[in-house]
Amino acid sequence: MNFWRTLVGKLWVTIICLVAVVLMTLGLFLLPYIDSNFANSGAIKRLFLYTCMIGFSLTTFFALFLFTKITQPMQQVIKAANNIRRGEYGTRLTLVNSDEIGQLATSFNHMAEELEANIRSLNHEKGHLSSVLRSMSDAVITFDIAGRIILTNPHGQALLENWSDIPWEQENEAESSPEVDLPGSVPPPLLPLFNTTLEQGGDQRSNVHVRQGVWSVHMAPLYSENSIRGAVAVLRDVTEEVRLEKMRRDFVANVSHEIRTPLSMMQGYSEALLDGMASSPEESSELIQVIHDESLRMGRLVKDLLDMARMEAGHMDMMKVQVDLGELLDRVYRKFTVRAKEREILLEFSKPDERLLLKAADEDKLEQVLTNLLDNAFRHTLAGKHITIQAGTIVLEGRRYLEVEIQDEGVGIPPEDLPFIFERFYKADKARVRGESGGTGLGLAIVKNIVSSHQGHIFAASKLGEGTVFTLRLPVEKQ
Numbered sequence: 001m002n003f004w005r006t007l008v009g010k011l012w013v014t015i016i017c018l019v020a021v022v023l024m025t026l027g028l029f030l031l032p033y034i035d036s037n038f039a040n041s042g043a044i045k046r047l048f049l050y051t052c053m054i055g056f057s058l059t060t061f062f063a064l065f066l067f068t069k070i071t072q073p074m075q076q077v078i079k080a081a082n083n084i085r086r087g088e089y090g091t092r093l094t095l096v097n098s099d100e101i102g103q104l105a106t107s108f109n110h111m112a113e114e115l116e117a118n119i120r121s122l123n124h125e126k127g128h129l130s131s132v133l134r135s136m137s138d139a140v141i142t143f144d145i146a147g148r149i150i151l152t153n154p155h156g157q158a159l160l161e162n163w164s165d166i167p168w169e170q171e172n173e174a175e176s177s178p179e180v181d182l183p184g185s186v187p188p189p190l191l192p193l194f195n196t197t198l199e200q201g202g203d204q205r206s207n208v209h210v211r212q213g214v215w216s217v218h219m220a221p222l223y224s225e226n227s228i229r230g231a232v233a234v235l236r237d238v239t240e241e242v243r244l245e246k247m248r249r250d251f252v253a254n255v256s257h258e259i260r261t262p263l264s265m266m267q268g269y270s271e272a273l274l275d276g277m278a279s280s281p282e283e284s285s286e287l288i289q290v291i292h293d294e295s296l297r298m299g300r301l302v303k304d305l306l307d308m309a310r311m312e313a314g315h316m317d318m319m320k321v322q323v324d325l326g327e328l329l330d331r332v333y334r335k336f337t338v339r340a341k342e343r344e345i346l347l348e349f350s351k352p353d354e355r356l357l358l359k360a361a362d363e364d365k366l367e368q369v370l371t372n373l374l375d376n377a378f379r380h381t382l383a384g385k386h387i388t389i390q391a392g393t394i395v396l397e398g399r400r401y402l403e404v405e406i407q408d409e410g411v412g413i414p415p416e417d418l419p420f421i422f423e424r425f426y427k428a429d430k431a432r433v434r435g436e437s438g439g440t441g442l443g444l445a446i447v448k449n450i451v452s453s454h455q456g457h458i459f460a461a462s463k464l465g466e467g468t469v470f471t472l473r474l475p476v477e478k479q
Contacts, residue, residue: 019059023052073101077108089116139235143194145228147186159235163187163210190233193219197231207238214242251424259301262294304442318362318453325356325402325474328363329391332370336378344383350390356402359477365450366474372443373406373470380410380468394473401456404472413462421460422448 073095083091092112095105133140133153141160142151152160186194189208197204203220216238222230269287278284333349340347377387390405413421424445451458454474462468 016056016060019056023056070101073105077101077104080108080112084112084115089119137236140232141190141235142222142230142232143186144230145198147191147194149185150230156235160187163189166210189215190217190219193217193233194231197221198228201228207242213237213239215239247424255301255305259298262298265294266291301442304446307442307446318365320360320362323358323361323363323366325358325361325366325391325404326352328367329356329370329389329404332367332374333389335371336374339378340387343378343381345378345381346384346386348386348388350388352391354393356391356393357476358402358474361454361474362450365453369447369450369472370404370406372447373472376443377406377408377410377468377470381408382410385409385467393476396473400476401473402476404474405469406472407467407469409467412464412466413460413468414464418460418462422458 076093076095080091080093089112092109093105095102136153137155139156139159140151140153141149141156144150149160189210193204193206193208197219198221201221203218205216205218208215208217214237216236217233219231219233221228222232269291272278273284273287278287329349330351333347336347374387374389381387386407386409388405388407390407392403394401394403422444424442448458451472451474456472456474458470458472460468460470
């Protein structure tokens with residue numbers, strides 16, 4: 001720092017100027033007096049000059065000494081203040097004076113202690129808030145009044161990264177705007193809720209749909225001196241909850257639909273018997289047979305529902321042992337041979353040359369899978385058509401699988417319905433012509449659960465008017 005700009009330099013220059021003015025003033029008044037009243041005026045003038053020079057020097061020396069005593073503590077105060085400005089809140093002054101500078105040092109130390117305590121408390125609260133945000137399973141995103149993102153937790157950051165790859169212009173062109181394209185701004189799905197929060201000033205709740213996901217959003221405004229300075233959004237992934245709720249509603253509707261028909265028939269035929277509408281024993285027997293068939297149908301529905309509930313709850317009992325899949329297929333084939341003759345359907349089984357062994361599988365469950373698939377094929381194949389069973393081995397990604405194909409020549413499944421055939425109560429009523437009414441719509445869902453419990457895969461391929469092929473793959477080795 002330039003010396004003449006410091007406090008010492010300015011005071012020193014001021015005192016020198018004052019002393020010079022005083023001496024010059026005295027000289028102007030004394031020199032004429034000395035010339036007129038003293039004979040040896042030159043010696044007196046020299047003495048006066050020497051005295052002025054010595055006095056000027058002493059004054060300057062004592063002024064510098066005094067100013068140094070004042071400015072040195074001030075330099076310490078400035079240095080300590082700069083340390084605190086840089087974040088060194090433990091800085092303290094060691095000045096022991098009883099004057100104003102000592103009082104300033106004491107006040108400075110008290111201020112530094114209070115500031116350090118406040119900063120420590122703020123850091124503690126900040127760490128506590130950061131821990132809470134990190135431990136939250138929900139995504140938290142904070143926006144300022146301009147819509148810029150100012151704070152997120154890890155889940156919120158991950159969500160924003162996932163959403164950043166979505167072309168919003170294609171998702172919803174109506175919501176595209178210049179602000180949306182800026183980095184770090186409000187994502188388009190949250191923009192309407194953000195604007196509503198800023199306009200109305202209250203908490204807002206809504207569900208937003210992003211592709212296949214559903215997010216429950218709770219957005220609240222952030223206030224600063226009674227004015228809104230931004231908003232904070234808490235997002236929870238409720239995709240699974242929405243899906244389960246939809247499944248529950250569909251389940252209730254489908255079960256009600258499935259039970260209503262047999263109940264109506266049983267009620268109608270039983271009322272006919274009670275009213276004596278059967279004029280002969282043969283008619284009575286026929287009505288009773290219908291009631292019996294419908295009760296069996298309801299029994300199958302209840303049994304399938306219980307099986308599905310146990311499977312989805314993970315309580316399915318599995319007795320996994322070594323299974324010869326070839327023998328199992330041969331047994332199932334013989335079981336359906338009689339039915340094929342009655343329906344005039346040609347059932348063919350291509351026996352493999354090699355032995356098909358599964359190291360760990362539940363034979364009863366696999367027989368249920370094959371029975372359901374063949375029963376499904378028979379119910380949708382007309383007389384005179386073919387149903388073929390083929391089996392063999394296949395290697396995929398270095399692992400051996402046993403592959404079973406059941407192919408029918410039914411009416412087929414439309415491509416738009418094919419992804420949903422393994423869902424509960426799917427019957428493809430729009431595409432298939434049923435030869436009999438005995439299905440509950442749960443057979444393929446049960447098949448899917450059993451195959452998945454064996455770490456296997458099942459999928460279907462179909463063409464309208466040509467038939468359907470179900471392919472079952474089971475791993476040979478124990479998982």
